[in-house]
Structure formats: C-alpha cells, structure tokens
Amino acid sequence: xxxxxxxxxxxxxxxxxxxxxxxxxxxxxxxxxxxxxxxxxxxxxxxxxxxxxxxxxxxxxxxxxxxxxxxxxxxxxxxxxxxxxxxxxxxxxx
Numbered sequence: 001x002x003x004x005x006x007x008x009x010x011x012x013x014x015x016x017x018x019x020x021x022x023x024x025x026x027x028x029x030x031x032x033x034x035x036x037x038x039x040x041x042x043x044x045x046x047x048x049x050x051x052x053x054x055x056x057x058x059x060x061x062x063x064x065x066x067x068x069x070x071x072x073x074x075x076x077x078x079x080x081x082x083x084x085x086x087x088x089x090x091x092x093x094x
Contacts, residue, residue: 041082044068053084 044050048060050070058070061077068085070078 037086040088041085044082044085044088049089050085051087052080053086056080 044063046060051057056072058072060068061071062069066082067079068082072078
C-alpha cells in the first residue's frame with residue numbers, strides 16, 4: 001500500500017480555511033462592533049438620550065470618567081457605568 005501522507009500543507013488546508021471563515025464571519029464583525037461601542041461611549045455628552053443594557057431610558061445630566069448620571073423622570077436621577085450604555089440617540093436640541 002502507498003503512504004497517503006502527501007504534502008503536509010494540503011493536510012492543514014481544511015483547518016486554515018475554517019480559521020479564515022471564522023475570522024471573517026465571527027471575529028472581525030465582533031471587533032468592529034466593540035470599536036463602534038467604545039467610540040460611542042467616549043463621545044457621550046450632556047443631553048444625549050440613551051438606553052442602558054438594563055433597558056433604562058434616560059437623558060444624560062452629567063458625565064464623569066467612568067459613570068454618567070441619567071435623568072429618567074422628574075426628580076429621578078440614576079448614576080450608571082458608561083459601559084452599560086448600549087444605544088444613543090442625539091436629542092433634537094443638541
């Protein structure tokens with residue numbers, strides 16, 4: 001019988017192709033989403049309307065290094081981590 005070892009590069013080709021597919025379908029889009037979120041969090045400012053990861057809707061009243069103060073209702077303010085802000089919608093007055 002013949003030895004079917006052949007070219008070692010051809011034996012690794014399926015593994016290499018799977019890694020390339022994972023990179024373009026999973027890793028690259030996730031990294032792009034993380035970069036966009038970091039940019040959005042870095043650009044938070046007063047009067048931005050935001051939604052937190054917990055579903056709290058509010059308007060930013062104060063921005064600190066790692067937290068923001070949200071006004072969620074009349075006389076109701078909540079301080080949350082900047083990283084918990086998931087989406088942002090610029091207010092019309094900004």
